[in-house]
Amino acid sequence: MEGTRPTEGAGEAVSVEFRDATKRYPGAAAPAVDGLTLDVPAGEICVLVGPSGCGKTTAMRMANRMIEITSGDVLIGGSSVRERRPAELRREIGYVIQQVGLFPHRTIAQNIATVPALVGWDRERARARARELLALIGLDPDMADRYPSQLSGGQQQRVGVARALAANPGVMLMDEPFGAVDPINRERLQNEFLRLQAEIRKTVVFVTHDIDEAIKMGDRIAIMRQGGHLAQYATPAELLMDPADGFVEDFVGADRALKRLSLMRVSDVDLWQAPLAHVGQSTAEVRAKLDGAEVPYALVVDGERRPLGWLSDRNLAGATVPQSPDHSPDPKVEREDVLRDALSDLLQAETRYAPVVDAEGRIAGVLSVEIVSEFLTSDDARVEEHPAAERPLG
Amino acid sequence: MVGLLTQLPLIAQAGDFVRPPGEGPTSCVGENNTVCIGWALDNIDRWVTPTLEHLLLVSASVAAGFAIAFGLALLSHGRRWLEPTFIGATGVIYTIPSIALFLILLPITGRGTVTAVIALTLYNLQIIYRNIVTGLGNVPEASRDAGRGMGMTEQQLLWRVELPLAVPEIIAGLRIATVSTVAIATLAIFAGAGGLGDVIYTQGLQNDVFKTAIVVGSLIAIAMAVCFDALYVAGQRVISPWRKVRAI
Amino acid sequence: MSLPPADVFDSFSGAIDFIFEPRDAIGVGGQVGGLEQVWDLMWTQIWISALALAVAVAIALPIGLYFGHRGSGELVAVAVGNAGRAIPELALIALMVAFIGVGVLNVTIALMILGIPPILTNTFVGVRQVDRDAVEAARGMGMTELGVIRRVELPLAVPTIMSGVRTGAINIVATATIASIAGVSTLGDFIINNANYGEDGLLAGAILVALLALAVELVLAGVQRLLTPRGLALEREAAGATA
Numbered sequence: 001m002e003g004t005r006p007t008e009g010a011g012e013a014v015s016v017e018f019r020d021a022t023k024r025y026p027g028a029a030a031p032a033v034d035g036l037t038l039d040v041p042a043g044e045i046c047v048l049v050g051p052s053g054c055g056k057t058t059a060m061r062m063a064n065r066m067i068e069i070t071s072g073d074v075l076i077g078g079s080s081v082r083e084r085r086p087a088e089l090r091r092e093i094g095y096v097i098q099q100v101g102l103f104p105h106r107t108i109a110q111n112i113a114t115v116p117a118l119v120g121w122d123r124e125r126a127r128a129r130a131r132e133l134l135a136l137i138g139l140d141p142d143m144a145d146r147y148p149s150q151l152s153g154g155q156q157q158r159v160g161v162a163r164a165l166a167a168n169p170g171v172m173l174m175d176e177p178f179g180a181v182d183p184i185n186r187e188r189l190q191n192e193f194l195r196l197q198a199e200i201r202k203t204v205v206f207v208t209h210d211i212d213e214a215i216k217m218g219d220r221i222a223i224m225r226q227g228g229h230l231a232q233y234a235t236p237a238e239l240l241m242d243p244a245d246g247f248v249e250d251f252v253g254a255d256r257a258l259k260r261l262s263l264m265r266v267s268d269v270d271l272w273q274a275p276l277a278h279v280g281q282s283t284a285e286v287r288a289k290l291d292g293a294e295v296p297y298a299l300v301v302d303g304e305r306r307p308l309g310w311l312s313d314r315n316l317a318g319a320t321v322p323q324s325p326d327h328s329p330d331p332k333v334e335r336e337d338v339l340r341d342a343l344s345d346l347l348q349a350e351t352r353y354a355p356v357v358d359a360e361g362r363i364a365g366v367l368s369v370e371i372v373s374e375f376l377t378s379d380d381a382r383v384e385e386h387p388a389a390e391r392p393l394g
Numbered sequence: 395m396v397g398l399l400t401q402l403p404l405i406a407q408a409g410d411f412v413r414p415p416g417e418g419p420t421s422c423v424g425e426n427n428t429v430c431i432g433w434a435l436d437n438i439d440r441w442v443t444p445t446l447e448h449l450l451l452v453s454a455s456v457a458a459g460f461a462i463a464f465g466l467a468l469l470s471h472g473r474r475w476l477e478p479t480f481i482g483a484t485g486v487i488y489t490i491p492s493i494a495l496f497l498i499l500l501p502i503t504g505r506g507t508v509t510a511v512i513a514l515t516l517y518n519l520q521i522i523y524r525n526i527v528t529g530l531g532n533v534p535e536a537s538r539d540a541g542r543g544m545g546m547t548e549q550q551l552l553w554r555v556e557l558p559l560a561v562p563e564i565i566a567g568l569r570i571a572t573v574s575t576v577a578i579a580t581l582a583i584f585a586g587a588g589g590l591g592d593v594i595y596t597q598g599l600q601n602d603v604f605k606t607a608i609v610v611g612s613l614i615a616i617a618m619a620v621c622f623d624a625l626y627v628a629g630q631r632v633i634s635p636w637r638k639v640r641a642i
Numbered sequence: 643m644s645l646p647p648a649d650v651f652d653s654f655s656g657a658i659d660f661i662f663e664p665r666d667a668i669g670v671g672g673q674v675g676g677l678e679q680v681w682d683l684m685w686t687q688i689w690i691s692a693l694a695l696a697v698a699v700a701i702a703l704p705i706g707l708y709f710g711h712r713g714s715g716e717l718v719a720v721a722v723g724n725a726g727r728a729i730p731e732l733a734l735i736a737l738m739v740a741f742i743g744v745g746v747l748n749v750t751i752a753l754m755i756l757g758i759p760p761i762l763t764n765t766f767v768g769v770r771q772v773d774r775d776a777v778e779a780a781r782g783m784g785m786t787e788l789g790v791i792r793r794v795e796l797p798l799a800v801p802t803i804m805s806g807v808r809t810g811a812i813n814i815v816a817t818a819t820i821a822s823i824a825g826v827s828t829l830g831d832f833i834i835n836n837a838n839y840g841e842d843g844l845l846a847g848a849i850l851v852a853l854l855a856l857a858v859e860l861v862l863a864g865v866q867r868l869l870t871p872r873g874l875a876l877e878r879e880a881a882g883a884t885a
Binding site (some may be wrong): 064066086087088089090091092093095097098100101102103104105115118160163164173357 | 469501534535536537538539540541542543545547550555558559634
């Protein structure tokens with residue numbers, strides 16, 4: 001997606017606060033949402049996640065009063081939603097649902113311009129805004145006059161997001177917005193939304209049942225359990241490192257250590273350095289360097305410091321460093337790679353060490369499994385938390 | 395009461411065919427063996443008034459039926475418990491054969507076009523009402539939820555989302571109602587109104603079974619029904635470009 | 643147009659009298675009215691309608707089932723339904739009297755013609771609307787095509803089909819009313835050959851016809867309830883379907 005800025009002054013993102021919000025249905029023994037209290041700072045994505053029946057969708061829908069609050073309150077931008085007329089309140093909130101709910105009888109542009117029309121924008125302005133948003137979400141603006149039935153599922157989802165952004169709301173509510181598409185498209189949509197969020201920084205309350213999606217998308221995650229209770233509200237890293245109880249631990253998954261790795265890049269880690277050798281250099285010099293080095297193998301690099309391979313004992317027995325070392329330099333890992341993928345490459349290739357290169361292919365250091373596990377247990381890991389919008393994308 | 399009796403055109407007249415002047419016993423009309431096309435065309439003004447009357451009956455009753463059915467639908471929108479009541483009530487009326495309804499209304503509303511229109515309107519109610527309700531019911535729930543979530547009031551949701559999407563179904567109902575009304579209105583003479591029943595019955599059957607009139611009246615009625623049907627199909631294409639017109 | 647309340651009640655009272663009390667005919671000798679004559683004419687209407695309906699069902703149901711099962715001929719099935727609506731019953735009877743003749747057989751055929759379209763169309767549509775997955779599953783289990791029709795499609799299509807049968811029946815009963823024009827004396831005789839029956843007879847005929855039609859509708863509704871498979875009835879109830 002291009003970095004087109006919305007020409008309309010970006011609507012101020014506002015905070016969303018749940019204050020002991022409770023929903024009780026008449027005749028039901030337990031509440032659907034039980035005293036939910038959490039703060040979503042302006043400009044952040046808060047993901048509500050949990051098993052079905054945990055009340056996450058109910059809680060989200062209390063924020064725009066699609067479900068009436070029994071007791072407690074929800075504050076948007078500091079003011080209670082209970083004091084606004086529902087229809088007016090909702091026009092200031094972006095609303096995206098799983099089945100999208102585009103209006104089949106209206107064109108894409110008309111769909112996107114729904115809320116602007118409701119709040120009284122004139123047609124020209126609304127239409128221009130629609131085209132702008134189409135570009136923003138990565139669709140050809142000429143699709144403006146097509147009908148929803150002519151679009152694919154993935155395209156419809158994007159239009160749904162564009163429609164929610166049209167009147168520049170300060171808050172977005174999204175209920176499993178990417179749930180109805182296949183996994184490949186879902187990943188693309190997630191990535192594009194995060195790119196979008198990096199630019200426009202809305203406050204988002206996002207509901208999903210998928211913990212991986214929650215970890216990927218959320219600045220903060222609220223894990224809820226049956227009966228509408230909040231089990232834990234924390235950043236993804238905190239959640240993965242310190243689950244509050246057995247339920248959260250189970251829900252997050254047995255592979256939570258690995259999940260943490262998908263939040264980070266290779267560049268976040270302190271790399272080891274291997275002794276470098278140049279073609280034609282005397283092996284005696286290389287052997288001297290190897291003495292006491294962090295990595296007990298020598299890496300041959302070319303004039304540009306690009307890795308050519310590892311030297312074997314046989315290589316070192318010769319007089320000079322050969323052009324083609326015995327061991328291949330692969331797998332080569334890039335600094336910007338997701339740490340989890342890099343580890344996966346390492347394990348797959350069955351090597352102990354992988355050269356890490358920068359964007360130009362030049363050696364930056366060496367990665368190994370030991371480095372990764374050392375890093376995970378160190379305190380540095382806690383500091384390296386990125387906001388969702390800047391996290392490495394798969 | 396005797397006076398009233400003599401006014402009723404329902405008295406079957408056996409006996410001599412009332413021949414138009416100048417048509418002798420050996421002319422086409424006189425022999426009454428086949429359809430006299432030439433004569434029918436020459437005397438086209440005999441058919442014009444009944445046809446126009448018929449058009450008036452149909453238009454007035456479909457329009458009135460739509461207005462009332464629409465009102466009922468607005469009432470029962472959001473109050474689902476009313477629907478079976480309305481469908482049941484309009485259904486009872488629909489079950490009663492048209493002649494019977496015309497005659498039962500006679501003592502209450504008198505003879506004439508108004509009575510006929512009232513009866514025809516009552517007939518339309520069920521089919522139009524049902525189709526409006528079905529059309530509104532077919533609106534995807536996701537669209538409704540999205541509409542509300544974006545801040546539409548119930549009224550805005552109804553007029554901007556639900557009704558436009560219900561249009562194809564509503565037009566289908568109007569189409570059926572109109573075609574049926576064209577057929578039923580041939581019996582409007584029993585209520586003392588005009589229409590093509592005048593041609594088929596009064597000028598035809600009661601007139602010593604004058605074949606030409608019977609055929610002409612029947613053809614016009616059927617042609618009118620077909621024309622209305624075609625108009626509706628065309629109209630539906632214009633109004634809902636976002637979907638193909640269904641065969642039904 | 644006048645709405646005299648007192649006269650209205652008088653008229654209806656007179657009509658009810660006519661139904662129960664025989665009185666002198668107008669213009670000719672003999673008695674008219676009374677339960678015996680009423681029943682006589684009603685019975686004629688009932689049996690000729692029943693006959694025509696039975697034949698109409700016998701013809702339309704298999705055809706509708708066949709094409710509905712195959713999935714072809716939708717345009718024809720729908721066109722027949724539309725055409726049936728466009729034919730005025732008066733025109734049909736009149737044309738028949740003019741060109742074919744009067745009598746029981748001809749009347750029955752005319753009634754049949756008006757009864758077939760709704761039954762045919764509704765049978766076709768009813769079968770088409772049956773859950774395709776259920777049909778697939780049945781075939782997959784080794785049912786013959788006939789078996790699929792008999793055990794899956796037909797039972798599941800009962801509500802729609804019966805709705806068509808009811809419409810057909812009402813069409814037939816309504817047209818049978820004017821069968822007097824074609825020489826078959828039914829309740830409509832009070833209306834058509836009015837000279838002898840008088841105004842009371844006129845209204846009485848209308849009331850009786852209306853009641854007969856409502857009775858037929860009720861009976862068929864009961865039949866529908868009997869024929870609808872229980873599981874289907876429960877499902878429709880759960881979904882909040884209206885009749």
